Amino acid sequence: MLAAIKRPGWTRGALGALAFAAFGFGLVISLRAISGLPLYQTEQTGYPHVIVPLILAPLGFLAGFGCFDYWLRWAAGAPTIPDDHSQHGAKTWKDYFRFNTDHKVIGIQYICTTFFFFFVGGLMAMLIRAELAQPGTQIVDAATYNSLFSTHAVLMIFVFVIPVFAGIANYVLPLMIGAPDMAFPRLNALSFWMLPLAGILFIGSFLAPGGAFDAGWTGYAPLSTGAPLGQSFFNLGVQFAGASSILTALNFLVTIITMRAPGMTFWRMPLLVWANLSTSLLVVAATPFIAGAQFMVLLDRLLHTNFFQFAAGGDVVSYQHIFWFYSHPAVYIMMLPGFGIVSEVISTHARKPIFGYRLMALALLGIVVLSYSVWAHHMFVSGMFSWLRVPMMLTTLLIAVPTGIKIFSWLGTLYFGKIHTYSTSMLFALAFIVTFTIGGISGVMLGMVPIDIHVTDTYFIVAHIHFVLFGGSVFTIFAGIYHWFPKMTGRMYDEKLGRVHFWGTLIGTWGTFVPMHWIGMDGMPRRVADYASQFGNWNLLISCFAFMLGAVQLIFLYNMIVSWRFGPRAPANPWRANSIEWQVSSPPPIFNFDEIPRVVGGPYEFGVPGARHAIMAGEGAEVPATEPSVVGSP
């Protein structure tokens, strides 16, 4: 028992959480007692005796779990063992439940955790659609409904789409650039362990008096500043999810900039690496804004700071400016890594170099820059300074250009290739091109102020976000999971089940989200538990497709679990890809490479006679005498 308390791990983590929570509770109560205040403040926005423990308990858990052990020992001048690799690699499944500094273990931890939240969020979507299948109130009341769609969206965005990309890149990116690990492995592990804490806070808010947060994932003030306690769980959860993304992004930036294998110049990086470089640039600069916005709401609720309290001179619209200054870039945080995945998958399965590789990379950077200048397109009817609308409209429309470049270049990559569609990853990548085009088109329409005035805050928006998030991000996530499944698990998945999952998802996505455009334009507002009966038939149809879409995800789950356990062994390079991660065994050895590879050419030199991307250890003899020249434009 005593040993379990001393050793980092779950017992010490639980004790740490308890101890910190108790300390926080005691602190609040004693401070209030000293100040002669009533001990418990249970106005709905108050509850300091709950909030302070909620801030401290996760930190206590992280400390107890061992996230800070090495640093604390170092800071205290105690002996540390720099090359102690006891926290590295996974030998049994139990190692995935430890503080582990191996990027491959962390990648899998991320992916499994985020998919857990995907299924919880998906279950909420099913409840939402069950309620909406008919007009009137059937299974949940209006207040619960508001909590449901709010948590649904928050789980999907903050603990599924954003971090699952970080998970995939965690696994793949160091291998791709020929690095033995991420630049800061302990920071990497800490980033991961903050994520489940955020998810627990979001889901745990259902236990709060007054129910889970219900002001939408956007949490607009003053609805949020006056909402019941659950809102504070959201404010805090975002801090942990946000800190996790920022730290991971810093880690990616340093890893990409400093740890590329010799010979891997920027122009030889696979596009997945470019995509994560761009995403990380967005995350480090934008995420602090949502953290700030949520802190301000929390302070307004708890300490009456009046940032957004109009009665005390606060400014309501400024919340939206701060929020969207993060949340518009966030939509690209949720899309750029997917662009990277699709580039890898399409080039490999079309056996062709990426068409216009440099323009593809530059388009990513163009999106990064432009996406900081468009946030107020979410606010065209918000009552902001009206002069801002036209410039924001023009920048928004311009951002379609780099996005279009990407679509056309993927199509160009297919021409004169040898397209293989046997793998589910390629099917998802190809379907993504068409589905995402629809989301892009509706996005351009929404960018036009007069159209937006009519359709904003209607089901048209719900259709748009799902075409870009489900048809866009989630399709690329599936493409990536199927593509790297053999590398991560050392097993092959079942392509037949994969195809069923693919077709079910494709039909389900279109069937669910296409009609939402129509009912939105025709007058159905979003975020409503009840609606005019004229929309009843459409909603019933939408719900049927949604249930189908939900059900086929179980096939995916089954395929992944069973194939991971019993699938046929995967060869090192089942897709005959060029990039470095495919040149090592599946799964890769513990430190990735016995000897760092040497990069001698671009990543997509399919069909170029004698071209190589990288030369692995022990291959020295085969190095071509002269590097193959890159074939120019025809």
Added chain:
Amino acid sequence: MYGRLPIVKMLAAIVALTAAISAVMLSINWDGQEASTAASKIDDLLNVMIVISSFVFSLVVVALFYALWKFKAKPGDESDGEPIHGNTRLEIAWTLIPTIIVLFGGGYSWKVLDEIEKPAKNPLTVDVFSQQYAWSFGYPGKGNVWSQGELHVPVNRQIQFKMHAQDVIHSFWVPEWRIKKDNVPGITTTAIVTPDKVGTYQLVCTELCGFGHATMRAKVVVEPPGQFQKWVAGLKEKVPQPLAESVVQDTETNPAPLSAGGA
């Protein structure tokens, strides 16, 4: 190299598909009834966008399916495609042409926006008061009388709605007018509408405002001026004091510091 592609046939397919999709899409009245001068302008813009979008969509679909049909690997073919890395002229084209298209769309939208928001000489001002979960309306030009849950306006006269939220943000939307504007506590926001069809419509709240959001609606009646005058004359109550106090300066077009506006 691309001369090997049946460009003419592909273009023909794209044009045919664009025409087919546009024909279907334009034959449906997506936005429902038009009942304001802004509505037809916005719908025209939408229709132009539908044609352009159909073209973009057709282009992507034809390009994708042609490639899948023509360049699909034969079973067992392990060879690679042709090592084409790009084509500078094509890349410049698909950067420039979309830029021109979206800038055209931007200019057109700007023009529509200007037109639908142009103030008329003799507008009628109506105060909109929103609170969880009810709408009420004041007529400052008519002795500041007050109507709860029912908005009447005369047809063919520009109305300037001045919106004043009392608690949280609400949003004023009459789908047939195509006009929407948030009601923001602490500031006054404005929407300009010229209803041009007599009838009864619904005012829908489109900004999440709490558990009663879905049912926060009001009746909208557009009627001939004579009838409207009679209806206003029948209103007895004045705007209640707390609501009247919420009528503050319009910071949307005149972002003066709050102290000057008197929040």
